[in-house]
Amino acid sequence: MPAPPAVTRREERQPDGGLAAVWEFTPEREPLEALLRDLFENHYRDIVFGPCIQGAVFECRTGHPPRRIGYLDGYLTVDFGDWHLHLCIGEHKGDGRRPCPPGLAAWRRCGRTALVRTFSDPPIAGHAPLSYSLGLWNGRGEQMITFFLPNPCLTDDFRPARSPDWSKLRLWNRIRTHHLGLDEDPGPFEEWK
Numbered sequence: 001m002p003a004p005p006a007v008t009r010r011e012e013r014q015p016d017g018g019l020a021a022v023w024e025f026t027p028e029r030e031p032l033e034a035l036l037r038d039l040f041e042n043h044y045r046d047i048v049f050g051p052c053i054q055g056a057v058f059e060c061r062t063g064h065p066p067r068r069i070g071y072l073d074g075y076l077t078v079d080f081g082d083w084h085l086h087l088c089i090g091e092h093k094g095d096g097r098r099p100c101p102p103g104l105a106a107w108r109r110c111g112r113t114a115l116v117r118t119f120s121d122p123p124i125a126g127h128a129p130l131s132y133s134l135g136l137w138n139g140r141g142e143q144m145i146t147f148f149l150p151n152p153c154l155t156d157d158f159r160p161a162r163s164p165d166w167s168k169l170r171l172w173n174r175i176r177t178h179h180l181g182l183d184e185d186p187g188p189f190e191e192w193k
Contacts, residue, residue: 002030004181014118015054018130023115025180027136029090032113033076035179036087039134039147040066040078046171052135052146059148074109087136087144111139115175117185132172149175 005026012020044065050058068079074092078085088108094100118131134147150168176182
């Protein structure tokens with residue numbers, strides 16, 4: 001297991017007025033590859049993933065692990081058999097016949113990664129945080145992919161839960177402790193009391 005990356009915590013205001021607690025970490029290839037492999041190989045049933053930009057959210061799920069995960073020329077390829085995805089997380093050069101220009105390679109490569117817990121502001125009693133996620137952005141700050149993680153305040157079909165299920169923080173806390181070297185995130189939070 002690679003050493004955990006450096007992590008910086010901050011709060012930021014979201015475009016809709018919500019508040020997010022953000023744990024940004026350096027997108028070094030080895031720790032990021034280990035984290036992504038862990039999510040896709042061991043937690044594929046727990047994640048919903050895809051691009052999440054203003055005006056479009058892709059909420060993809062899979063009922064089986066990937067057939068293969070490979071790494072070549074900076075790209076992690078996750079192959080589910082009938083579909084696959086590519087994420088540029090390392091140094092990308094192209095090939096001898098068609099080298100990738102350095103500016104384009106820097107644009108494609110993951111330039112920012114963050115674990116994000118989003119709250120409404122003011123908090124909605126019984127239903128905050130709104131989401132727990134892991135995001136990747138490219139070298140120009142464009143969203144590459146978001147992993148929506150289990151939320152204690154939502155049912156498995158994304159409806160508000162009658163009461164929080166704190167066991168759903170298991171994957172969030174695995175990422176925090178195992179991959180980022182942080183303490184577990186406690187619950188319950190004041191917003192739920």
